[in-house]
Amino acid sequence: MPRQIAIVQARMASTRLPGKILQPLGSTTALGQVLRRCAAIPGIDGVCCAIPDTPGHEPIAAEARRHGASVHAGPEDDVLARYHGAALRERADVVLRVTSDCPLIDPQVCGAVLDLRRDAGADFAANNTPPSWPHGLDCEAMTMEALDRAAAAAVPGPEREHVTPWIRKAPGLTRVDLAGPGGALVGERWTLDYPEDLDFLRALFAVLPREDAGWRDVVAALDAHPGIRAINAARRDPARVPASD
Incomplete structure (x- = not known):
């Protein structure tokens, strides 16, 4: 069976709400809620928190480990390289991308995106192209081969400051979308x-x-x-x- 890893990108910097992901929320923190939910995704074999390799991010690493997630540190601004490094570390065959500012991420929706990618034999699956779910349920699944190609071919700028822009537009890759309730x-x-x-x-x-x-x-x-x-x-x-x- 393909090894499917949820990778959650997280960092301390936030101009609008500094340290937002470590803010208390319910019985834990916002990040803790995200990691708990990712661990409950059907078919997920592990959860990794991808943090910047710059000083000041140890509190995030400690919180991630407290919730049973592994931690990978990589470039702060080259988020694509950070994700790719985390996926290599975790020996992933399929990567599910979730961001740390979505404490209501739904394990069943994420699982459906993973299943859609598998059943379609697609390189990439998402649930926001176009948006049809509430903002905060967004996730993306991609094969390791697609992530390898993106890491090798994406150019500096938006293609590397984010994880999937290159995958979303590259010719020759197959892409599918999980439609939501809309309205x-x-x-x-x-x-x-x-x-x-x-x-x-x-x-x-x-x-x-x-x-x-x-x-x-x-x-x-x-x-x-x-x-x-x-x-x-x-x-x-x-x-x-x-x-x-």
Whole structure:
């Protein structure tokens, strides 16, 4: 069976909310919530936290290890190289990319993206091309061969500051997308970037039926508590919301 590894990119720097991923959230930290959920993804063989190799990131490494994740340090600005190094370290055949600012990442959605890639025999699978899920459930799965090619061919700049731009456009690679519920949910903001997002997530976690609640439970909680949904409404990206018919 292919060895499937979830790699979570994480760093301390954040101009809008410094140290955001180590902020308390529920019974742990925002990063802890992400790592717990990644460990629960069906078919995942391991979770690795990919951190910069610059000073000041040991608190992230310690938190990752506390939650059973391995740690790989690589270039801060060449995130593609950091991911590639983590994948090589973990002997991955398939890599699932998750970012550390998504504490509501859904293991079942991630598992469905992995299954879609496998069943389609694709080089790359995602669930945001185009956006059809709430912002904060985004993930991408790619073969090690595709990641190898990207690491070798991507040029400095956006192609290396992010992980998948080269894979998303390279000729000869096959790509598939997992469609989500669409509609108004596409405009939901379940990620952590601004202070308002942290307020939103803390209020939401206080009313969830359990900390590992899936996306449908999150929607139900927000429908029952519309005031929570309004907390970070001003930070939503209108470009993610489909035009009305």
